[in-house]
Amino acid sequence: LALHGKELFGNVFRSMFTVFRCFTDGCxxxxxxPLIPYFFNTYGAWSVMIYMIVILFVIFGLFNLIMAIFVESTIxxxxxxxxxxxxxxxxxxxHxxxxxxEVIVM
Structure with a gap:
């Protein structure tokens, strides 16, 4: 990360794009x-745990939202x-x- 830190986190847009890539399995x-082992070695296990919790929350939250839309549409x-x-x-x-x-009246 020391070599590519500026490219990954040089400004807000690059940082947001890096976080987006991490959410889409390109971290x-x-x-x-891989950036996750670097974060683990640099910032400790808590940073990786936070990353894992956020990823799980986003994945399950997004999946739940998509399923809710599908179920509501089906119902x-x-x-x-x-x-x-x-x-x-x-x-x-x-009819x-x-x-x-008509039959009875005839």
Whole structure:
């Protein structure tokens, strides 16, 4: 990191991009050296633990959000489908009742 620190964390944009890469499983320096062992050796185990907790929180939080959107959409579509089927059944019952009434009246 001493060699590539300026490239990875030289300004706010580069720092944000490096953090983004760490969240998307590309947490390496420019030459391909993993940053997590460097952080462990430099800042201690607590820095890696915080990184792991944040990664787990983001991954499970994002997965939960995506699943919630999917489930909500599925439930809404199922409710609409049930309403359409109920309307179709009611229309069919009315149609049959009218036909029976026509037959009885004749």
């Amino acid at each position: 390496v320096s420019v030459d391909g050296t 809404d579509n199922a409710k609409r489908d049930d309403a359409r089927r109920c309307e179709a059944r009611t229309a069919e019952h009315l 049959v009742a009218r036909k029976l009434q």
